[in-house]
Amino acid sequence: MSKSESERRNSEKAPARAWLMGTAGWLVPGLGHLLQGRWVRALLLGGAVWVCFISGLLMGGYLFKYSGSEQGLSSLLQIPPMVGNLGTGLPYIVCWLLGFGFSHEPQQAALPTFEYGWTFLLIAGLLNYLSMLDAFDIAAGRKS
């Protein structure tokens, strides 16, 4: 593909299907690729995100959410990691609805893997954003 053709494709408006695939990929890690018949990519990307998310929870990590209960800037500091966590889509939403994974009790914080846990949860969300964009680009014809 020539550079001008690549630029033309990138500037074209993405079809509704691409937005649908992107949303599916965000909501359930790996689903965006699975719906497009990209089994291997779905397995690798979705698998990595799911493993990262579940490992994070098993390591005693916690998810961030904006509660607004903290004073001043402290509550605003919760927003960037919350956006990162939100990248996992449905797993985050389910945890939020069940109230699971948001607490950090002293005995949980004492775990040697506590810091790794929330880092893995954060990274799972960020990796899924990459996966979501990949599913979007494939559906939009910008990527093979």
Add this chain to the structure above:
Amino acid sequence: MRHFLVMTAFAVLAAVVFGTVAKDSNRERIVYGLKVFAEFMVIGLVLAWILYFIPY
């Protein structure tokens, strides 16, 4: 040992995703994934050594 294993797990997962979404051919993807994995590991170990000598 636990810390090293967790760092390795992190590097593997990130390298799988980076390698899969980047590049055009399968060969390039595998090479890039391995390169990302090696970079995570080497930089992690170098940082660990640097931090080891910092007394704070």
